[in-house]
Each structure stands twice: as structure tokens, then as C-alpha cells.
Amino acid sequence: MPKQINVALIGNPNTGKTSVFNALTGLNQKVGNYPGITVEKKEGVCKLPRGVKAHIIDLPGTYSLNASSLDENVVIELLLNKNDKDFPDVAVVVSDVENLKRNLLLYTQIKDLEIPTILAINMSDRMTYKGIQLDIPLLEKELNTKIALISTRKNKGIDQLKELMINFKELSTKPCVNASEIDTNYFDSLRNAFPNQLLYKLWLVITQDVNFGKTDRNEVDAINSFKTKSKADLKRLQQKETIKRYQFINNTLKKGQTIDLKSAKDLRIKLDRILTHKVWGYLIFFVILLTIFQAIYDWSSIPMDFIDSVFASFSEWTKNTLPQGAFTNLIAEGIIPGLGGIVIFIPQIAFLFLFIAVLEESGYMSRVVFLMDRIMRRFGLSGKSVVPLISGTACAIPAIMATRNIESWKERLITILVTPFTTCSARLPVYLIIIALVIPEGRFIGLSYQALTLMLLYLIGFGAAIFSAWLLNKMLKIKGKTFFVVEMPNYKLPLFKNVALTVIEKTKSFVFGAGKIILAISIILWFLASYGPGDEFNNAEDIVTTEYASKDLTAQELQQKIASHKLEHSFIGIAGHAIEPAIRPLGYDWKIGIAIVSSFAAREVFVGTLATIYSVGSDEEETIKNRMAGEVNPILGGPLFNFASGISLLLFYAFAMQCMSTLAIVKRETNSWKWPTLQLVGMSAFAYVVALIAFQVLK
Amino acid sequence: MQITLADIKRGQQAIITDVSSIHIPLKLLEMGCLPGNLVELVQVAPFADPMYLNINGTHLAIRKETAIHILIDITNA
Numbered sequence: 001m002p003k004q005i006n007v008a009l010i011g012n013p014n015t016g017k018t019s020v021f022n023a024l025t026g027l028n029q030k031v032g033n034y035p036g037i038t039v040e041k042k043e044g045v046c047k048l049p050r051g052v053k054a055h056i057i058d059l060p061g062t063y064s065l066n067a068s069s070l071d072e073n074v075v076i077e078l079l080l081n082k083n084d085k086d087f088p089d090v091a092v093v094v095s096d097v098e099n100l101k102r103n104l105l106l107y108t109q110i111k112d113l114e115i116p117t118i119l120a121i122n123m124s125d126r127m128t129y130k131g132i133q134l135d136i137p138l139l140e141k142e143l144n145t146k147i148a149l150i151s152t153r154k155n156k157g158i159d160q161l162k163e164l165m166i167n168f169k170e171l172s173t174k175p176c177v178n179a180s181e182i183d184t185n186y187f188d189s190l191r192n193a194f195p196n197q198l199l200y201k202l203w204l205v206i207t208q209d210v211n212f213g214k215t216d217r218n219e220v221d222a223i224n225s226f227k228t229k230s231k232a233d234l235k236r237l238q239q240k241e242t243i244k245r246y247q248f249i250n251n252t253l254k255k256g257q258t259i260d261l262k263s264a265k266d267l268r269i270k271l272d273r274i275l276t277h278k279v280w281g282y283l284i285f286f287v288i289l290l291t292i293f294q295a296i297y298d299w300s301s302i303p304m305d306f307i308d309s310v311f312a313s314f315s316e317w318t319k320n321t322l323p324q325g326a327f328t329n330l331i332a333e334g335i336i337p338g339l340g341g342i343v344i345f346i347p348q349i350a351f352l353f354l355f356i357a358v359l360e361e362s363g364y365m366s367r368v369v370f371l372m373d374r375i376m377r378r379f380g381l382s383g384k385s386v387v388p389l390i391s392g393t394a395c396a397i398p399a400i401m402a403t404r405n406i407e408s409w410k411e412r413l414i415t416i417l418v419t420p421f422t423t424c425s426a427r428l429p430v431y432l433i434i435i436a437l438v439i440p441e442g443r444f445i446g447l448s449y450q451a452l453t454l455m456l457l458y459l460i461g462f463g464a465a466i467f468s469a470w471l472l473n474k475m476l477k478i479k480g481k482t483f484f485v486v487e488m489p490n491y492k493l494p495l496f497k498n499v500a501l502t503v504i505e506k507t508k509s510f511v512f513g514a515g516k517i518i519l520a521i522s523i524i525l526w527f528l529a530s531y532g533p534g535d536e537f538n539n540a541e542d543i544v545t546t547e548y549a550s551k552d553l554t555a556q557e558l559q560q561k562i563a564s565h566k567l568e569h570s571f572i573g574i575a576g577h578a579i580e581p582a583i584r585p586l587g588y589d590w591k592i593g594i595a596i597v598s599s600f601a602a603r604e605v606f607v608g609t610l611a612t613i614y615s616v617g618s619d620e621e622e623t624i625k626n627r628m629a630g631e632v633n634p635i636l637g638g639p640l641f642n643f644a645s646g647i648s649l650l651l652f653y654a655f656a657m658q659c660m661s662t663l664a665i666v667k668r669e670t671n672s673w674k675w676p677t678l679q680l681v682g683m684s685a686f687a688y689v690v691a692l693i694a695f696q697v698l699k
Numbered sequence: 700m701q702i703t704l705a706d707i708k709r710g711q712q713a714i715i716t717d718v719s720s721i722h723i724p725l726k727l728l729e730m731g732c733l734p735g736n737l738v739e740l741v742q743v744a745p746f747a748d749p750m751y752l753n754i755n756g757t758h759l760a761i762r763k764e765t766a767i768h769i770l771i772d773i774t775n776a
Contacts, residue, residue, distance in 0.1 A: 064729045102731055102757055232721055239720045242728050268758065269741060276742050276751065370760045374748050377762075383749070483724045483765060488741075488751060488758040 006086060007046075007054045007165055010075065010110060011094035012103050013061035014363075014489035016122040019152035020094050021058040022497055024162075031505055039074050039404075048162050057086050063102075065109040066238065067208055069407060076208070079113055080201055090168035091117045092161070097124055097132060098490065100257065104143075104249045105242070108176045111144065112200040116171040118146055118164050125151040131260030139256040144172040153495065177248050179203060182240040186229065207234050268490050275367050285368055289390065292355045296394055296425070300347035307347070311340030330526060338522025341604065342515040345395060348425050350507050352394040356387065356402075357502040361494035369486050379466050380473025381418075382411040382484060389415075389465060392422035393458075396662045398510060400669055407485075410478040414469050416669060417679055420662050421465035421655065423458045426604040430653050431457055433607055437628055438646025453650075460654055464686075521601040521660050525572070529598070529612070532570035540566045567612050572598055586652065586688070587645030587695040589634055596652075603658045636699070644698035648691040655687035704752070704769040707740045713771040714738070715754075722768040731755035738771060 011017040021029070025044025032041045042058040059078065060071035067073045078084055079091070091110055095103035100121065110117050119139075127133070140147050146164050150157030164171075179200055180187035190202050229237070274280050319332040359365045365387065373383025384406045391399035399419050406412035423431075431454060439450045536543065544562045553561070567573050576594030583593050595609040607624065614627035631640035641649075657663070663676040670676070707713055715736050718728065732738075736755040743750055748763040 063726055066725050066729070068724065068726055099757065101755070102729075105729055235720050235725065238725055239718075239728055239733075242725070243733055246731075246733060272742055272751070276744070278745050366760075370744055370749060370751060373760070373762070374744050374746050483727075484749065484760075484762045485724065485727050485730065485765075486749075486760045487730070488760060 003051065004053045004055055005048075005089045005165065005168065007056045008078065008086075008088035008091045009056060009058045009094060010091055010106065011061060012063055012096070012099065012106060014487060015061075015094050015096040015099070015103060016152055017058065017061060017094040019495055019498055020092075020120065020122060020150065020158075020161075021056065022495075022501055023152045023155070023158050024054075024056055027501075029501075029505075031509060034074055039071050041074075046162070048166050050166065052166055054162075054165055055086075057088070062106065064106055064242075065204055069405075071404065076204060079110065079115065080204065088115060090165055090171070091115050092120050092165070093117055094120045094122055097121050097127055097134075098130055101246075101249055101253055104252070105245050107143070108245050108248065109200075112175040112177065112179060114173040114175065114198060116168045116173055118148060118161070118168070118171065119143060120148045120150055120157075120161055122150050122152060124149045124157065125154045133258045133260075135256045139252065142252045142256060144174050144176060146171060175200070177245050179241055179244070182237055182244060186237075189228075207238055268488070271491055272367065272488070275364070276370055281367070281371050285371060288359070288364075292352070292390070293393070295351045295355065296348050300351050303347040304344055307344050308340070311336060311343070315340075326530075329530065330523070333530070334523045334526030335519070337608065338519045338526075339515075341522060341602065342511060342519065345425060346507055346511065348394045349398065349510050350503055352391060353398070353503045353506045354499065356391065357499045358494050361492065361498055363489040363491045366486050366488050370488070373484065379469040380411065380414045380476075381469050382406050382408065382415070383486070385411065385415040388419050389422055389462070392419045392424060392465075395424050395426070395510070396420045396422070396659065397665050398506060400662065400665050403669070407483060410473075410476060413478070413670065413675070414472045414476070416666055417472060417675060418465040418469045420657055420659065420679065420683065421461050421468065423461035423654070424603075424659075426602060426659065427457075427653055429604050430599075430606045431650060433625060433628075434641070434646050434650055437625055437641050438643050457650060457654055460651075464655060525598055525601060525605065528571040528575075529567055529573075529609075530570065532566070532573065534569065536569040537566060540569065564613055567594070584635065585696070586691045587633070587640075587642075587648050587699065589631075589640060591631075592640075592649070599653075600656075600658045601660050603653060606653070644695050647698060648695035651694050652687045652691040655683055655690060657683035657687075701770050702773060704738065704750075704766040704771050705763050707738070707750075707771065707773070709740050709743070711773055712737060712739050712775050713773045715769060716772050717770040719768040723765065727761065727765070730759060731757045732769065 009017055009021055021042065021044065024046040028046070029042060029044035032043070034041045039060065044056045044058070046054040046056050048054050057078075059075045062072040062075050065076050065079070067076055078086060079088075081087060093103070093107045093110060095107065107117065107119055121134070134149075136147050136149065148157050148161040148164055150161055152158075180191075187199060187203075190206075191199055194202055275284060315332045315336040318336060319328065322328040322331070356365075359368075368386055369383035371383070372386045376383055376385050385403070388399040388402045391402050396419050399422075400416050403412050403415045403419075406415060435450050435453050439453050442449050444452060531537070541562050544565050545558065548558060548561060568577075572594055573590075575597045577590045579593045579597065580588075580590040583596065588596070591610070591613050594613055595606045598609045599606040610628065611624050614624060614631075628641050629639065632638070633640045633642075633645075657680045663680060666676040666679060667673060702713075704713075704715075715732065715734050715738055717734055718732060720728070723732070732754050738755070739753045741751045741753050741758065744760075749760045750763060750766055751758070751760045
């Protein structure tokens with residue numbers, strides 16, 4: 001008996017496969033990417049009896065071994081490649097007791113690959129409720145396997161499943177269905193051409209366009225050259241194969257399953273009458289959205305303020321404790337604020353994923369997709385684009401990762417390209433300070449002007465996303481099948497464990513994924529802002545001290561003046577000056593220029609940069625606001641931040657693509673530099689033009 | 700004229716008689732949308748699209764452009 005065995009969990013979506021994975025592995029799991037592609041790879045370790053360990057790999061949900069997305073490719077690629085280090089010793093097909101018929105299709109296909117396979121029938125606690133009875137011994141005989149009846153909700157049957165895994169060698173590897181009967185002549189000629197290969201494996205390789213791993217490459221090419229049938233013929237054969245499998249399954253279930261329809265109470269239909277209703281459906285969705293926004297902005301502000309102050313005092317403490325020097329500055333002004341910039345988003349991201357996980361787990365999300373599909377399709381999006389667009393209000397990075405389940409490449413690409421327009425949380429600090437500065441206090445039917453402006457900015461963000469989607473839909477010439485099939489799963493009460501693990505996992509992947517980039521950029525920015533060429537920068541202290549010698553400044557004020565002078569002549573300062581002619585028509589001066597240049601890495605840097613440039617000791621918003629209010633426009637006179645330049649700046653931040661991390665994710669998800677470049681140039685140019693018009697009209 | 704799945708009304712039940720394997724994604728066939736299986740319309744989104752169907756016990760939503768390639772026989776009017 002080997003001490004470690006490989007187990008692959010396979011199953012249809014919505015069968016509770018992830019619950020089984022969580023029940024087996026608990027916190028012993030990790031998420032990574034499959035080598036070379038962006039599909040998530042979930043692995044975990046499960047302790048089996050008698051000192052055996054199972055390395056469990058949770059494969060993406062799939063309806064069959066005929067892949068139609070990258071996620072599904074992963075499944076067959078693994079199952080066809082015996083040399084893969086993850087190749088399973090035993091496959092566990094997870095099935096849901098109510099959809100046994102459909103789930104068995106995948107089971108019979110995997111059986112045909114002659115891999116030892118266990119059938120795990122999940123949600124067994126619902127059997128009596130649904131009036132379902134199963135003759136397990138008979139099913140085991142017909143299906144040539146062992147069956148584990150489990151319920152992750154009631155924590156039943158998991159031990160039995162583990163026991164079956166250990167004894168995998170006793171499982172039969174005989175196929176259930178003879179697929180070659182669909183076209184005997186063709187399959188015979190295949191067998192003669194490749195006598196050493198498994199016939200069903202050959203058939204799978206021939207019928208799909210899969211990126212196979214390097215190991216099998218040569219073999220696959222040889223098989224590819226054997227495509228003697230046209231695509232349409234192959235598809236017809238696949239249909240025949242599917243019918244054949246269903247015939248076998250129907251015969252088997254006729255003997256082994258009884259369903260008493262009278263005792264089946266379908267909650268799904270009753271709830272759907274309301275939740276997908278033409279009026280109530282949208283109303284409920286709207287209320288849920290409002291709750292999510294409320295949570296993201298209101299509830300998360302408390303932990304966010306706390307994190308902010310902890311990092312600020314930690315930075316202060318480092319500066320005062322460690323010996324003075326460039327290294328201390330790097331830590332106190334580059335690394336700690338950089339880390340703070342990542343950690344501060346954790347509450348918002350966690351709240352967002354909490355809601356999304358609950359909505360997904362409960363089955364509600366499919367209903368939203370159903371409700372929104374028609375509306376979104378007008379703009380070249382899919383009903384499935386709703387989730388990324390909502391997620392985008394917290395952060396575009398996880399939102400773009402959430403586009404992976406959109407089948408049509410065009411719809412997915414458009415969703416990826418427009419998602420950064422939705423108002424992410426990093427825009428909020430910028431909005432708040434400028435609104436406070438230029439929008440007068442006062443009320444309009446009970447609502448403050450300032451709150452209304454903020455709401456308007458959110459609407460503008462959504463509007464821009466929808467409008468650009470419409471535009472891209474007209475412009476992009478991408479052909480390809482755009483089909484749309486969404487399963488409407490049964491409603492379920494979300495399992496706390498599943499929700500908690502999802503939130504932890506997604507938050508972790510944000511912190512370590514996007515975090516690395518944000519941190520790296522913070523360090524680069526710190527460097528560019530802390531060093532500069534020439535005497536103006538290097539002798540800043542002397543220059544400032546001489547200049548202000550006559551004035552009575554405290555030591556602290558003098559330090560701030562020096563810092564400000566240094567920033568002006570640092571590399572970033574030089575860049576800010578350089579772009580001044582370009583941004584003057586928008587109503588900005590070189591100081592705002594510096595803030596814009598530095599916030600091309602990440603928007604929230606704006607406030608911090610202004611704090612330094614106006615030589616304010618801390619980034620206390622009130623103080624920065626007062627300084628900003630006192631600024632005078634060098635050309636036009638009057639306050640620099642007036643209504644016109646304020647609106648112009650708000651619009652600029654609403655549209656410009658100022659987030660390196662998002663660009664990095666888009667590069668990864670689209671696997672090309674073309675799309676992130678287009679985003680950067682297109683969005684920024686649009687932002688510039690809109691800001692220009694706004695300022696010129698309003699000034 | 701042949702009746703397609705796009706013509707089904709709420710509350711009607713039908714048997715699938717033929718599917719055009721060129722126009723229909725294999726995935727849909729694998730989910731049970733095959734000749735001989737029972738189909739029922741559960742709900743339609745505003746503007747009658749997409750359609751929420753119960754095909755052979757599987758509840759799923761498809762777009763109308765797909766439904767027109769599935770031929771049916773209505774069994775109860």
C-alpha cells in the first residue's frame with residue numbers, strides 16, 4: 001500500500017463538489033494556477049485511515065469530458081496524461097442525488113478511460129424529502145463500481161468515502177458503455193492505426209481542440225493527422241455517443257432508482273416565481289445590491305480606519321526607532337505605506353466576497369444572470385457580466401478574475417475591458433477630498449449635494465462601462481460561437497464552512513497576487529520621489545534653509561518645506577513639471593501633475609502625494625483640504641481648486657486607467673499585451689478629453 | 700410549420716423531437732436536451748428571452764436564438 005495516493009474530485013457544477021473537497025481537506029488546502037494557464041488549481045491533503053495520505057485535487061466543474069472552456073480543458077488534460085504528477089490513482093465522481101441521471105453521463109465517460117472510479121452521491125439527506133429511493137447494491141453492480149452515499153451538510157458518509165479511496169485497487173476498471181458502437185468501421189480503423197492506445201482516449205483527442213501537455217504532444221499530432229471525418233460528422237457522432245450513454249443510464253436508473261413524485265416538493269419553482277419575476281425579481285435584486293454597497297462602504301469603514309491608523313503609527317514608530325538613513329526611509333515611507341495600501345482593502349474585499357459567496361452558494365446568482373442577460377446582451381455583454389461589474393465596485397482585480405465562466409470569448413473580453421470603469425474603492429479617497437473641496441454644502445430634497453455628487457460619480461462609472469461595451473461590441477470583429485446555457489440550481493442554505501473558506505481564499509489571493517504588484521510599485525514610487533538629479537535636489541536642505549532663514553519657522557515646518565522642495569525636484573517632480581503644459585488646459589498645475597503621474601500606478605496614491613507636496617506632516621484629510629483650498633491658480637488667478645477644475649479632476653479620475661495591478665491582471669487573463677495597452681491608452685485619452693471639455697465649459 | 704422550443708408557452712409540456720446538432724452546443728445535449736425528452740417552460744425573462752426551462756429534470760436557461768433550433772411536439776395544450 002503506497003503511503004500517498006492521488007485522488008481527483010470530478011463532477012458537474014452545483015453538485016456540492018467543493019463541499020466534499022472542504023469536508024475532506026478542511027484548512028489543509030492551497031490554491032494555485034495550473035502551469036502556464038490562469039485556471040485555478042485547488043489541492044489539499046486528506047488523512048486516510050492506516051497512515052495513508054490522499055493528495056486531493058479538486059478539478060473544475062464540468063458536465064462532460066467534451067471541453068468548451070479553459071476550465072474544462074484542465075479536466076481532460078489531466079485525465080488523459082498518465083505522466084502528469086497529479087494523474088489520479090482513483091477518481092471520485094461527485095454527483096447530486098436529484099440530478100443523478102445527468103451526473104452519470106460524466107461518470108460513464110470517466111469509466112471509459114479505465115481509471116478506478118468511485119461514485120459519491122451527495123446531498124443524500126434530501127432523499128426522503130424528494131421521495132427518492134436508491135438500490136445501492138444493484139447500482140454498484142450495473143455501474144461496475146463502489147458507491148458512497150454522502151451528505152456534507154449532515155457530515156455523513158465521508159468516512160465511508162475515505163475507506164473506498166484506500167481500497168481503490170479493488171475497483172473494477174471495466175467501462176460501462178461501448179462507445180465504439182456508434183460507428184464501428186471508423187473505430188475499427190482507429191484501433192488498427194493506433195493499436196497501443198486506449199480507444200476512448202483517441203476519440204476524445206480527435207474530437208476536441210485541447211492544448212495537451214508537452215509529454216503527449218507528438219502522439220497527439222499523429223492522431224490529429226488522422227482526422228478523416230469532417231467537423232459536422234464528428235459532432236453528429238458525439239451526439240450519437242451522448243444518446244447512447246443516456247440510454248444506458250436510463251436503463252440503469254429504471255432498475256435502481258424510484259422517485260415518488262407526490263412527495264417531491266419543489267421549493268425551487270415556488271421561489272423562482274418571485275425571484276425571477278418581471279417586477280419583483282428586479283426589485284429584490286436592487287435591494288440586495290443596495291445592501292452590498294452599504295456593507296462595503298459603511299460597515300467596512302471601521303476596520304479600514306483602524307488599519308489606516310495602525311500603519312501610520314507603525315511607520316512613525318519605525319522612523320523614530322531605527323537609525324536614520326535611506327534604508328529606514330525605504331521601510332518607513334516605501335514598504336510600510338505600501339503594505340498598508342494593500343491591507344486597507346482587506347475589509348472591503350472580504351465583505352464583497354462574503355456576499356458573492358453567499359449569493360453563489362445559495363443558487364441566487366444564476367437567477368441574476370437570467371434576469372440580466374437580455375439587458376446586458378444589448379451592449380455586447382452577457383448576463384454573466386453582472387457579477388464582475390458588481391465586484392468591480394470593490395476592486396477590478398477580483399472582478400476581472402470573475403469573468404472566467406463567460407463562455408463566449410467576445411463577451412468575456414468586452415467585460416474585462418470595461419470593468420475598470422466601475423467605481424472601485426481606490427477612487428473613493430480621491431472623490432471624497434475633492435468633493436469636500438469644491439461641492440458646496442446644502443441639500444436638495446433632503447439629500448446633500450455632496451452625497452448626490454458621489455452617487456452621480458458611481459452612475460457615471462457604470463454608464464461609461466455600459467457605453468464602452470456597446471462601442472466595443474460594434475468595433476470588435478470577433479467571430480465565434482456565442483452560446484449561453486446556465487443551469488438553475490436548487491436553492492440551498494449556504495454552508496458556513498464553504499463561505500468562510502471562499503472568503504479566506506479569495507482575500508489571500510488578492511493580498512498575495514495584487515499585493516506583490518502594489519508593493520513593488522510603492523517602492524519604485526518611493527525611489528522616484530526620494531531621489532533626483534542635480535543640485536536643486538541634492539542641496540535641498542541648504543537651499544530651503546537659506547530661503548527661509550529670515551522667516552521664523554519651527555524645525556518641523558522647515559523639515560516639511562525641505563521635503564516639499566525635494567519632491568518638486570525629484571524624478572517624479574520633474575515628470576510632473578514636464579506634463580504641466582499638457583494638463584494646464586484641464587485646470588491643473590504641476591503639483592497636481594505630480595499627483596497624477598504617481599497615481600498612474602494606483603489612484604489612492606493621489607492623496608498621499610498631495611500631502612507631501614503641500615508639506616503637510618500627515619495625510620490627515622482636513623489639513624490637506626485646507627492647503628488645497630488656499631492654492632492659487634498661477635495663470636488664471638483665483639483658487640486653483642474651484643468648481644471647474646474640481647469637476648474636471650473628478651471626471652479624470654472616474655475614467656482614467658490608473659491601476660498597474662489591473663493592467664497586470666488583464667495581461668494575464670487575455671494572455672496578450674494588446675488589450676491592457678488598449679485599455680491604458682483608450683481610457684486615459686477619454687478621461688483627458690472629458691476633463692478638458694468639463695473645465696473649458698465650466699471655467 | 701414546425702413548432703420549435705421558442706414557441707412554447709408557460710404551463711405547456713412538450714417532447715423534443717429533433718435537435719440540430721450543428722447549431723446546438725454539445726453541452727446542451729449533454730445536459731439532457733435530446734430527442735424523446737420532456738421539456739417544460741418554467742419562466743421567461745422580460746422580452747421573452749432568455750427562457751428558463753425544465754428539460755428532463757434539469758433546470759436551465761437558454762437564449763431564444765438557441766431554442767429555435769430545437770423541434771418539439773406539444774403534448775398538452
